[in-house]
Amino acid sequence: LFIVVVAVNSTLLTINAGDYIFYTDWAWTSYTVFSISQTLMLIVGATYYLTFTGVPGTATYYALIMTVYTWIAKAAWFALGYPYDFIVTPVWLPSAMLLDLVYWATKKNKHSLILFGGVLVGMSLPLFNMVNLITVADPLETAFKYARPTLPPYMTPIEPQVGKFYNSPVALGAGAGAVLGCTFAALGCKLNT
Numbered sequence: 001l002f003i004v005v006v007a008v009n010s011t012l013l014t015i016n017a018g019d020y021i022f023y024t025d026w027a028w029t030s031y032t033v034f035s036i037s038q039t040l041m042l043i044v045g046a047t048y049y050l051t052f053t054g055v056p057g058t059a060t061y062y063a064l065i066m067t068v069y070t071w072i073a074k075a076a077w078f079a080l081g082y083p084y085d086f087i088v089t090p091v092w093l094p095s096a097m098l099l100d101l102v103y104w105a106t107k108k109n110k111h112s113l114i115l116f117g118g119v120l121v122g123m124s125l126p127l128f129n130m131v132n133l134i135t136v137a138d139p140l141e142t143a144f145k146y147a148r149p150t151l152p153p154y155m156t157p158i159e160p161q162v163g164k165f166y167n168s169p170v171a172l173g174a175g176a177g178a179v180l181g182c183t184f185a186a187l188g189c190k191l192n193t
Helices: 002-014 021-053 058-079 092-105 110-134 139-145 169-190
Strands: none
Touching (some): 021 058, 021 110, 021 169, 058 092
16 A cells, blocks of 8 residues: 555656646757656655565556556546647656666665666666657647646746757756666665665
8 A cells, every 4th residue: 555655646746747738849858857857756766665575576566556547647637628639658667677677687786776777767767758759749739729828937938958968858868867866766775774
């Protein structure tokens, strides 16, 4: 029950991280930030439960719960007329599988889990998350169809500054995710001590 509760809370914290339709003018910038946030939410919870149970496969189970609850929540939004017109992809599962694989392959070595697992999840999730962005049918059309005339100041579209990063939000997200992933994997392990 405990693992379900925490995974549900992780889902709530990451559930808007695919709403690229309304970030048309700064989709790349949002993509990078959201990829990093999802990476960190996944890795700290998954690492915690992986080291708590000591059973390889727990991280994937954690990601599966996040995925299912995201589907349920977004299905509710569909029913309320929220204009999602793309597939909600289970982006957390492959990265969580890599985490489990590292834990299993290194014979439950926590330091290897932190270093290798953190890097693998951090580098892989932005890549898998790109599937979410690709499946947006037509962001411009949707943005005009469902106009939001009263955007708060922090959501006012700005010119994206992706040129500084060689127009590659995946590379930027993966680089930052790989560094931060290790830190948060260490935090996940530390929660058990």
